[in-house]
Amino acid sequence: xxxxxxxxxxxxxxxxxxxxxxxxxxxxxxxxxxxxxxxxxxxxxxxxxxxxxxxxxxxxxxxxxxxxxxxxxxxxxxxxxxxxxxxxxxxxxxxxxxxxxxxxxxxxxxxxxxxxxxxxxxxxxxxxxxxxxxxxxxxxxxxxxxxxxxxxxxxxxxxxxxxxxxxxxxxxxxxxxxxxxxxxxxxxxxxxxxxxxxxxxxxxxxxxxxxxxxxxxxxxxxxxxxxxxxxxxxxxxxxxxxxxxxxxxxxxxxxxxxxxxxxxxxxxxxxxxxxxxxxxx
Amino acid sequence: xxxxxxxxxxxxxxxxxxxxxxxxxxxxxxxxxxxxxxxxxxxxxxxxxxxxxxxxxxxxxxxxxxxxxxxxxxxxxxxxxxxxxxxxxxxxxxxxxxxxxxxxxxxxxxxxxxxxxxxxxxxxxxxxxxxxxxxxxxxxxxxxxxxxxxxxxxxxxxxxxxxxxxxxxxxxxxxxxxxxxxxxxxxxxxxxxxxxxxxxxxxxxxxxxxxxxxxxxxxxxxxxxxxxxxxxxxxxxxxxxxxxxxxxxxxxxxxxxxxxxxxxxxxxxxxxxxxxxxxxxxxxxxxxxxxxxxxxxxxxxxxxxxx
Numbered sequence: 001x002x003x004x005x006x007x008x009x010x011x012x013x014x015x016x017x018x019x020x021x022x023x024x025x026x027x028x029x030x031x032x033x034x035x036x037x038x039x040x041x042x043x044x045x046x047x048x049x050x051x052x053x054x055x056x057x058x059x060x061x062x063x064x065x066x067x068x069x070x071x072x073x074x075x076x077x078x079x080x081x082x083x084x085x086x087x088x089x090x091x092x093x094x095x096x097x098x099x100x101x102x103x104x105x106x107x108x109x110x111x112x113x114x115x116x117x118x119x120x121x122x123x124x125x126x127x128x129x130x131x132x133x134x135x136x137x138x139x140x141x142x143x144x145x146x147x148x149x150x151x152x153x154x155x156x157x158x159x160x161x162x163x164x165x166x167x168x169x170x171x172x173x174x175x176x177x178x179x180x181x182x183x184x185x186x187x188x189x190x191x192x193x194x195x196x197x198x199x200x201x202x203x204x205x206x207x208x209x210x211x212x213x214x215x216x217x218x219x220x221x222x223x224x225x226x227x228x229x230x231x232x233x234x235x236x237x238x239x240x241x242x243x244x245x246x247x248x249x250x251x252x253x254x255x256x257x258x259x260x261x262x263x264x265x266x267x268x269x270x271x272x273x274x275x276x277x278x279x280x281x
Numbered sequence: 282x283x284x285x286x287x288x289x290x291x292x293x294x295x296x297x298x299x300x301x302x303x304x305x306x307x308x309x310x311x312x313x314x315x316x317x318x319x320x321x322x323x324x325x326x327x328x329x330x331x332x333x334x335x336x337x338x339x340x341x342x343x344x345x346x347x348x349x350x351x352x353x354x355x356x357x358x359x360x361x362x363x364x365x366x367x368x369x370x371x372x373x374x375x376x377x378x379x380x381x382x383x384x385x386x387x388x389x390x391x392x393x394x395x396x397x398x399x400x401x402x403x404x405x406x407x408x409x410x411x412x413x414x415x416x417x418x419x420x421x422x423x424x425x426x427x428x429x430x431x432x433x434x435x436x437x438x439x440x441x442x443x444x445x446x447x448x449x450x451x452x453x454x455x456x457x458x459x460x461x462x463x464x465x466x467x468x469x470x471x472x473x474x475x476x477x478x479x480x481x482x483x484x485x486x487x488x489x490x491x492x493x494x495x496x497x498x499x500x501x502x503x504x505x506x507x508x509x510x511x512x513x514x515x516x517x518x519x520x521x522x523x524x525x526x527x528x529x530x531x532x533x534x535x536x537x538x539x540x541x542x543x544x545x546x547x548x549x550x551x552x553x554x555x556x557x558x559x560x561x562x563x564x565x566x567x568x569x570x571x572x573x574x575x576x577x578x579x580x581x582x583x584x585x586x587x588x
Contacts, residue, residue, distance in 0.1 A: 012394060019389055020396040027403040030418035030457065031410065033429065037421060046426035094313040102299075103306030109314055116317050118514045118568055122537040123561040126544050126553035127324035127331060150320035153313050211411050213521040214537070218545060229413040233524070245427060252414040259409040267402040270409075274462070275469035 031256065038249035045245055059250035069251055071223045072231035076255065079141050079227060080209040083148035088202050090149070091156025092194075098157065099164035113154035121151065125218045132219060139221045147215045152205040159204060162276035163197025200273040203262050210258065228255045325561060331554035338548035351555040361556070363532050364539040365563075370448065371535065372516040375455040379512060380505075382456065383463030390464060391471045404461040412458060416525035419454045444531040451533065454522045459515070463508050470504025471497065502575075510571045514564055536560050 037045065038059050040052045047053065063069040098106060128147065129138070137143035167190070175185040216227045226234075232251055235244040263270065335347045355361050390401050407415070422430040423440050431440065440446030474497050482492045498505070520537040527533045529542065540560065544553035 016389075016394050017396065020393065020400050023386065023389060023400050024403050026457070027406050027461070030415055030422065031406060033422055034414065034418040037427065048426070048429050048432045050429065090313040090316065093309040097306040097309035101302050101306040101309075103303040105310075106306065109310050112314065112317060116321055118511070118564065119321055120514070120518050120537075120560045120564040122518060122520065122540050123328060123557040123564075124321065124324050125541060126550055126557045127328040128320075129544060130331065130550055131324060131327065146316075146320055150317055153317055157313065207409050213411075213413050213524070214518075214541070217524075218541060229411055229521075232413055232417065245421060248417055249421070252411075252417055255411055256414055259411070260406065263402060263405045263409050267398075267405055270405055271401055271465060274408075274465050 034249050034252050034256075037245060038253045040246065042246060059246035060254075063247050063251050063254070067223065068231060068235070069228070069247075072226050072228045073254070075141070075223075075225055076210065076227040076229075079144050079148070079225070080206050082141070083145045083152065083209045084202055084206045086145070087149045087152045087156050087205050088198060091153055091160050091201065091205075092198060094153075094157050095160030095164055098161045100169065110157075113157050116151065117154040117158075119151070121147075121214055125214065128215075129218060138219060139224050141225050143219050144212075144215055144225060144227070147219070148209045148212065152208050155208065156201050156205055159201045159273050159276065160197055163200070163273075164194065166197075167193045196269065197273075200266070200269040203266055203270060204273055207259065207262065210255070325557075328554040328557045328561075331550055332558050334551050336549070336551040336554075338550060347551075351551050352559075355552060355555050355559065360534070360539060361536075364534045364536045367448070367533060368517060368519065368535040368537075371452055371455065371519050372513060375452045375459075375516050376509065376512050378452075379456050379460045379463045380509065382460045383467055383508070386460060386464035387467035387471055390468050404464060406461075407458050408461045408465075410458070412521040413525055415458055416454055416522045419450060419457075419522075420526050423450050441527060442531070444533060447527045447531055447533045451519070451522050451526055454526065455516060455519060458522075459512060463512055466504055466508035466511075467501065470501035470508075473504070474500045506571070506575050510568065513567060513571070517564060517567065536563075 032050065036050050036052055039055050039057070040047075041054045041056045041058070044053050094109065097103070098110065124147065132138040132143045137146070169190070171189050171193075172185045175189045176182065180188065211229070212227075213229045216230045217233070220226045220230060228251060232248050235248050235251070332351055333346060333348055334344060335350070336344050386400075386404060390397060390404070393400060420441065421427040423435075423446075425431050425439050434440075435446075438446075440450060478496055478500070479492055482496050487495065518537055519535045520541070523529055523533060523535055523538050524541075529535075529538045534542070536556065537560070540553055540556035543549050543556060547553070
């Protein structure tokens with residue numbers, strides 16, 4: 001694992017530790033800064049200290065007291081969950097076919113997925129805006145869920161087909177030999193093996209939907225479907241008659257929590273999901 | 282592109298089992314394929330159609346077919362070219378720096394004697410965090426008063442109010458966010474390098490740098506190509522960071538920001554769609570050039586980059 005010349009001398013260890021510290025600071029600094037701003041009182045916002053001098057929860061109280069934020073949070077969660085569920089189901093079907101079946105047009109499908117993964121999303125903003133206005137989908141949940149499914153499908157198909165190739169499918173046959181029905185063989189043998197891959201893919205797709213800003217800002221216009229990243233742009237700090245820095249920081253921290261949870265609990269899965277799809281794809 | 286696996290010189294008639302397998306394959310793929318084509322293929326064609334029209338939602342009764350007039354308008358416009366070159370600059374600089382940093386980070390994640398799990402975990406945070414959130418953090422960091430970085434590096438100025446400063450900060454925000462992703466892809470490439478090969482090179486007297494350039498890089502070529510291609514196309518779409526950091530003021534708009542502004546603020550569907558089509562063409566060209574330059578090692582190629 002440690003490759004060539006990986007002798008564990010104290011000096012080397014110290015060197016690695018320093019490098020690790022650099023990486024940790026690099027990755028966490030912006031996050032800690034926004035966290036620190038969210039706990040500061042309006043008077044101390046501008047003091048430039050990383051550790052707030054006066055701690056307060058009033059920024060959090062302020063955002064949860066208005067529908068502006070709570071409604072956007074509900075939209076964000078609902079839209080991301082629905083889009084993730086649909087994308088994972090459709091992606092699982094397609095990935096199973098790609099990993100296990102022979103049929104003409106398979107390579108074409110993989111090619112189309114690859115093209116969509118590279119597609120400049122902004123190119124769709126003008127036509128989708130017009131199409132969705134015509135169909136009555138503009139500023140609705142469905143109007144955002146559709147593009148989210150589309151753009152997360154390539155990711156889902158690549159990741160899942162990489163996972164499905166790793167599954168020892170002979171076990172299904174073996175289970176049938178031992179007298180299991182096809183249904184039992186699937187439920188007892190295959191499903192538990194496939195579940196981790198499906199779950200990992202769901203996390204990646206959810207992160208993608210949760211993150212989107214371009215579609216969310218172009219295809220919504222009111223609280224009906226505005227998601228949190230867009231709502232942040234419209235914060236005027238109606239609870240404070242000054243700049244909305246505190247409210248924005250607090251809201252930013254709230255929508256970062258799920259991401260931090262995913263990363264802390266499932267980092268190994270996320271890494272394997274991201275890399276397997278990209279390299280073996 | 283038809284599957285090459287059906288080249289059976291034996292009986293023409295395919296067995297029942299094969300037929301059933303085909304049907305199942307098509308059935309399983311159909312929903313995903315339909316959604317992808319319906320939401321991308323049809324709108325992009327519609328965008329081409331709209332781009333040939335004068336279509337301003339403020340004056341809907343003046344809608345008419347104008348041929349290539351919109352393209353002339355956009356391509357002779359200073360704002361378009363400014364945005365185009367800003368996009369190219371951000372793309373080239375950020376991808377180049379990311380590649381170097383990402384390679385370093387990949388080596389750390391691959392090789393570290395201590396804290397490997399910790400480094401992998403924290404480096405996923407920039408990847409996963411909402412871009413808008415990170416952009417706000419950078420904005421406050423570089424704004425006098427609220428900013429630790431502004432106070433540190435530019436005590437008496439506001440870097441986000443001049444063009445060079447803004448562009449540098451946009452690039453910094455892009456690099457911070459996407460270096461970990463680049464590093465993960467490169468790390469997967471590093472895992473493909475056989476240890477024996479490195480040991481053999483060391484025996485032959487190759488130093489660490491030579492081992493890296495002569496052994497690792499050639500084996501990693503496919504992974505490097507995938508990482509560079511995806512990040513280049515991704516960087517070309519830069520939008521979130523610019524909107525939050527500068528809203529495109531001081532000529533810092535990228536093509537995406539400009540197209541968005543024309544559509545939502547200007548409500549000019551004709552011009553907005555023209556820009557959509559032009560951006561689509563630009564991205565297609567970049568992808569084409571990549572594949573041409575690197576040939577067989579392109580994504581989808583089966584070349585495992587053996588030296």
